[in-house]
Amino acid sequence: MTQKLQEIFTQFLENKPIFAQRAALTISFTPETIPHREKQIADLGRILAPALRGGKPSNVFIYGRTGTGKSLVSLFVCSELKKAAKGNDIKPIYINCKMKKVADTEYRLLAGLLKELGEDVPFTGLPTDQLYQTLFKKVDEKEQVVLLIIDEIDALVAKTGDEILYNLTRANSELKKAKLALIGITNDLGFIERLDPRIKSSLSEEELLFPPYNAVQLQDILRQRASLAFVPGVLEDGVIEKAAALAAQEHGDARRALDLLRVAGELAERAAEAKVTIKHVDAAQDKIDQDRVLEIVKSQARQSQAVLWAIIQATEGKKAVESGHVFDAYNKICIAHGLKPLTQRRVSDLIAELDLFGIINTKVISRGRGGRTRLISTNLSSLTLTKLKNTLMEIFI
DNA sequence: AGGTATTCACATGAAACTATTCTCTGAGTTAGG
DNA sequence: TAACTCAGAGAATAGTTTCATGTGAATACCTGT
Numbered sequence: 001m002t003q004k005l006q007e008i009f010t011q012f013l014e015n016k017p018i019f020a021q022r023a024a025l026t027i028s029f030t031p032e033t034i035p036h037r038e039k040q041i042a043d044l045g046r047i048l049a050p051a052l053r054g055g056k057p058s059n060v061f062i063y064g065r066t067g068t069g070k071s072l073v074s075l076f077v078c079s080e081l082k083k084a085a086k087g088n089d090i091k092p093i094y095i096n097c098k099m100k101k102v103a104d105t106e107y108r109l110l111a112g113l114l115k116e117l118g119e120d121v122p123f124t125g126l127p128t129d130q131l132y133q134t135l136f137k138k139v140d141e142k143e144q145v146v147l148l149i150i151d152e153i154d155a156l157v158a159k160t161g162d163e164i165l166y167n168l169t170r171a172n173s174e175l176k177k178a179k180l181a182l183i184g185i186t187n188d189l190g191f192i193e194r195l196d197p198r199i200k201s202s203l204s205e206e207e208l209l210f211p212p213y214n215a216v217q218l219q220d221i222l223r224q225r226a227s228l229a230f231v232p233g234v235l236e237d238g239v240i241e242k243a244a245a246l247a248a249q250e251h252g253d254a255r256r257a258l259d260l261l262r263v264a265g266e267l268a269e270r271a272a273e274a275k276v277t278i279k280h281v282d283a284a285q286d287k288i289d290q291d292r293v294l295e296i297v298k299s300q301a302r303q304s305q306a307v308l309w310a311i312i313q314a315t316e317g318k319k320a321v322e323s324g325h326v327f328d329a330y331n332k333i334c335i336a337h338g339l340k341p342l343t344q345r346r347v348s349d350l351i352a353e354l355d356l357f358g359i360i361n362t363k364v365i366s367r368g369r370g371g372r373t374r375l376i377s378t379n380l381s382s383l384t385l386t387k388l389k390n391t392l393m394e395i396f397i
Numbered sequence: 398a399g400g401t402a403t404t405c406a407c408a409t410g411a412a413a414c415t416a417t418t419c420t421c422t423g424a425g426t427t428a429g430g
Numbered sequence: 431t432a433a434c435t436c437a438g439a440g441a442a443t444a445g446t447t448t449c450a451t452g453t454g455a456a457t458a459c460c461t462g463t
Contacts, residue, residue: 197409301445346446348408364408368456371406 011272012121017231018269019278024228025262034076035224036070040208044077047206048181051081051145054088056172056179059203063186064210069251070185071096074149074209076185081147089144096151106119108133113148136174143177153184156193165195194364203244207212212252218244221254222261230265236277239264239292243281260284285357290384296357302395303342304335307350309392311360311376320377351376 023029034041048057062070071094078092093113099280114135137161147159148168151157156164171180186192192204213221219338222240243264247257263284268276297308310330314321327344334341342350351374356364 149417303445327407342445343447344407345409345448349446352408364453366407366454366456368454369403369405369458371404372453372455372457373407 013054014104015269015272016234016274018234019044019229020231021228022262023226024143025258025265027258029225030076031224031228033224034069035220035312036213037073037210037359040069040073040210041077043208044082046365046377047208048077048081048147051090051147051179051181052085052088054143054145054179056145057147057181057184057228058205059182059184059207060290061192061204061206062208062210063189065212065251065253066187066249067255067257068210068212069254070187070210071149071151074185078147078149080112089142090147090150091144091368092147094149094151114138120384132201136171139171139176139178139180140175145179147181149183149185151185152187154188154231164387165203169199182362213248214250214252215241215244218254218257219251222257225258229262230276234265234268234275235274237277238278239281243284246281246285247311247327254283256288259288263287281310286381286383289381290387292357292387293380293384296359297391298389302339302352303346304353305392305395306330306337306339307347308359309333309396311351311354312378312389312392315378322373322376324373324378326351326376333396348374350377 012078013055024031030063044060044062047060062074064070075092075094078090078094082090082092095113153165165182165184168180168182180205192200192207195203219240222244226235226240240261243257246260247253250256262280263278264276267280267283267287297305300308306325307330307341310326310333311321313333314325314329327347330347331341333339351360351362354360359378359380361377361379364372364374366372380388
C-alpha cells in the first residue's frame with residue numbers, strides 16, 4: 001500500500017509540471033488588473049471616493065449575472081480605496097449571505113459583522129435589537145467610514161425579509177462620528193423592483209450593471225490568468241478559445257471559464273500528459289457538470305433523492321416518462337426503503353425543484369383525453385448518469 | 398363538416414397543519430471585586 | 431454584583447397534507463347540411 005503510494009508520488013514529481021501557480025485560476029485570487037471592467041471600476045471608484053474625505057458615499061447597488069466580476073471589482077475598489085485613504089479610516093467589510101452558517105439570518109449577519117469589527121458575540125441568545133445597538137456603538141467608536149459589502153443580498157432578503165436593510169440604511173442617522181455605506185450585490189436582476197419602496201430608494205442611490213463577458217473578453221481574462229497559472233508552453237493552441245467559448249454559452253460566466261481551464265489542467269496533470277489539449281477542456285466541462293450534479297444530489301433531502309431515483313429508474317431505456325409513472329416508482333421505492341411516501345402534490349413540487357436545479361428536464365404537455373402530464377427526461381451525459389446512479393444506489397442500499 | 402361539450406390525468410394554488418429551528422426571557426451559576 | 435450559561439416558552443419557519451380549482455387537446459356528441 002505505502003509502496004504504491006510512494007510510486008504515485010515519485011511519478012508525480014517526475015512528470016513535467018503543468019501549473020506554475022494554480023491559485024491564479026481560483027475565485028479567491030485577486031489579479032492586479034481586471035480586464036474589461038475598467039468602466040465599472042471607475043464608476044464605483046467615483047461613487048465611493050467621498051469616503052476619502054470622511055464623507056458618506058452613496059449606497060450602491062450592483063447587479064449582474066454570476067461570474068461577471070461583481071464581487072471581485074467591489075473588493076478591489078474597496079481595498080484600493082483603503083490604500084488611498086491615508087489619514088482617514090476606511091473599513092471595508094465583506095459579507096456573503098449565501099454561505100450557510102455565516103450570514104444567512106439576520107442574527108448571523110449582525111454577529112458576523114460584529115466579529116469583523118473585533119467584537120465577539122455569543123452565536124445565540126441575545127435579542128436582535130441589542131445586537132444593532134452593539135453594532136452601532138462599535139461602528140461609532142471612532143471616525144471612520146465603514147463600507148459594508150453585502151454579497152448575494154437577495155438570498156438574505158429572501159430568507160429574512162427586508163427589515164435588516166431598512167435598519168442598516170437608517171443607521172447613519174444614529175451614528176455621530178462614523179459613516180456607513182452599503183454596497184449590495186445580487187445576480188437577481190428583478191430583485192430591486194420587489195423591494196419595499198423606502199428601502200429601494202435609499203439602497204439604490206447609485207446602481208451599477210455588470211454585463212456578461214463575451215467570448216473574446218473571456219479569452220483575454222483567461223490569457224491573463226493562464227500566463228500566471230501555467231508553465232509557459234503547456235497550453236495547446238485553441239485551449240483558451242475553447243474554454244472561453246464554452247463559458248460564453250453559460251451567459252459569459254468568467255468563473256466557469258476559469259474553472260474549465262483549471263480542471264482541464266488538473267486532468268492533464270493527473271494523466272501525466274505534457275500538454276493541456278482541447279480534449280481536456282471537453283473532459284473538464286463534463287467533470288464540472290458531474291461534480292455539480294452530484295453535489296446537489298448529495299445535499300438534497302432523502303425524499304428528494306428518492307424522487308430522483310424513481311425518475312432514473314422509470315426513464316431506464318426510454319427517452320422520457322410521465323409524472324404518473326414516476327410517482328408509482330417513487331411509491332415502490334418508499335415501501336422498499338421504509339420511507340413514508342409523500343403525496344402526489346408534494347412529489348410534483350419536488351420534481352419541479354429538480355428541474356430548477358437542471359438535473360432533469362420537464363415539460364408539461366396535454367394528451368387530450370389522455371390527460372395532462374409532465375414529461376420528464378434526464379439531460380445528463382451517460383457518464384454523469386452512471387455516477388449519479390452509483391451515488392443514489394449507495395444511499396438506497 | 399363544423400361546432401360545442403366532456404373528459405382525462407395531472408398541474409397549480411391556497412389554506413391548514415406539524416415538526417423543527419430561532420429568539421428571547423428569566424433563573425441559576427460563576428468569577429471577580 | 432456583573433457576566434455568563436442554560437432550559438424552556440413562544441414565535442417564526444420549513445416541510446407537508448388537504449382541499450379546490452385550472453388546463454389543453456383528443457374524443458364524444460350534436461346540429462344542420
